[in-house]
Amino acid sequence: MTVEPPFARIERGTHGASNHEDPDLMTSLDRIGSLLGRAGVPSMFRMLRPGLRVVLYHHVGKEDDFTRHLRCTNTEEAFERHVDWYRRNYDLVSMDDVLSDDPLPRRALLITFDDAYRSVLETAGPILKSRSVPATLFLVTDPVFEGRMILDNLLSYAQSRNPSLIGEVVPGRSEDPVREILLDEIPHGGLEARRRIREAIEAGIGADAWREANDSGLYLRSEDVPRLRGCGISIARHTASHANLRLVEDLRSEVVDSWEGAGLDSTLRSFSFPFGSFDDAEPSVAELSRLGLGPLFLVEGCVNRGRSRIYYRTSVGDLDERSLAVELELKPVLRTLRKSRRMKALEAVACG
Numbered sequence: 001m002t003v004e005p006p007f008a009r010i011e012r013g014t015h016g017a018s019n020h021e022d023p024d025l026m027t028s029l030d031r032i033g034s035l036l037g038r039a040g041v042p043s044m045f046r047m048l049r050p051g052l053r054v055v056l057y058h059h060v061g062k063e064d065d066f067t068r069h070l071r072c073t074n075t076e077e078a079f080e081r082h083v084d085w086y087r088r089n090y091d092l093v094s095m096d097d098v099l100s101d102d103p104l105p106r107r108a109l110l111i112t113f114d115d116a117y118r119s120v121l122e123t124a125g126p127i128l129k130s131r132s133v134p135a136t137l138f139l140v141t142d143p144v145f146e147g148r149m150i151l152d153n154l155l156s157y158a159q160s161r162n163p164s165l166i167g168e169v170v171p172g173r174s175e176d177p178v179r180e181i182l183l184d185e186i187p188h189g190g191l192e193a194r195r196r197i198r199e200a201i202e203a204g205i206g207a208d209a210w211r212e213a214n215d216s217g218l219y220l221r222s223e224d225v226p227r228l229r230g231c232g233i234s235i236a237r238h239t240a241s242h243a244n245l246r247l248v249e250d251l252r253s254e255v256v257d258s259w260e261g262a263g264l265d266s267t268l269r270s271f272s273f274p275f276g277s278f279d280d281a282e283p284s285v286a287e288l289s290r291l292g293l294g295p296l297f298l299v300e301g302c303v304n305r306g307r308s309r310i311y312y313r314t315s316v317g318d319l320d321e322r323s324l325a326v327e328l329e330l331k332p333v334l335r336t337l338r339k340s341r342r343m344k345a346l347e348a349v350a351c352g
């Protein structure tokens, strides 16, 4: 049996677009999921398993040089299809519903976006608005308020336009160097590696990249942010610089000062981790709680049980409906079995 391509594709994503599985396990999960999906089991799970589902998107529209190597793009058609499928199968809720004390519907689903793509407002926004579907954007502030590109987009642009530059900055990379730099080189090399890579790429290509990002409308502008509300999209926090939080020395500056300095509502306390993994969350959860932030959103694709300080999201890529059902109903159960120890430990720290 072959692995269905959409699963293989999204699990290899970066930019928080991965549900953080190792490839061997994913092959097994994909096989099990395909078999049970054909037998209609995910629909039964949806009926039986209460709890909040949270889905994650980034960029909606056409893939470009800034996003190509991040695999974080949904086509407009796929996104629209997903929203209509959610409407048929779930009760769509807002972040306010998640934060309120009122009980959530049994099959609640929250749509979220990460980062700062203008396509969230201009492409996803009208689809959501026309159907009165709420969503939340976890907003990274540097590109919107400080004129500073997210390193992820800068790397994707460099790899698209000048791959030899990437080769000079980080020698010996494979055929997927952006992924390796973001998910391996920087998390293990630390802040110093991140700084060095950024400076070298900026010196080689940075001005062109920023000019083109502005011309193409890659990011939201500061004046766009209030317009999100008009499409039913609330905002929440996702750091200033989009660095792995495990590398950040001054958490207050990344998640509090930058937010308030941009004039954003300080009462908005929900936060999502860039890259969204346990490895990024574990070292900083206690400090984030001390800073008054939460609930905290990871990716990891596990089951959410009731209201919590920690929520898990599922990155869904351009899946068809049957694969979506497997991704949202079946795989979280299997992942939760495997990750329950880390989930419990994180919950304990977050709750103090």
Ligand SMILES: [Zn+2]
Pocket (backbone or CB within 6 Å): 015, 016, 114, 115, 238, 242, 273, 274, 275
């Ligand atoms: Zn992100």
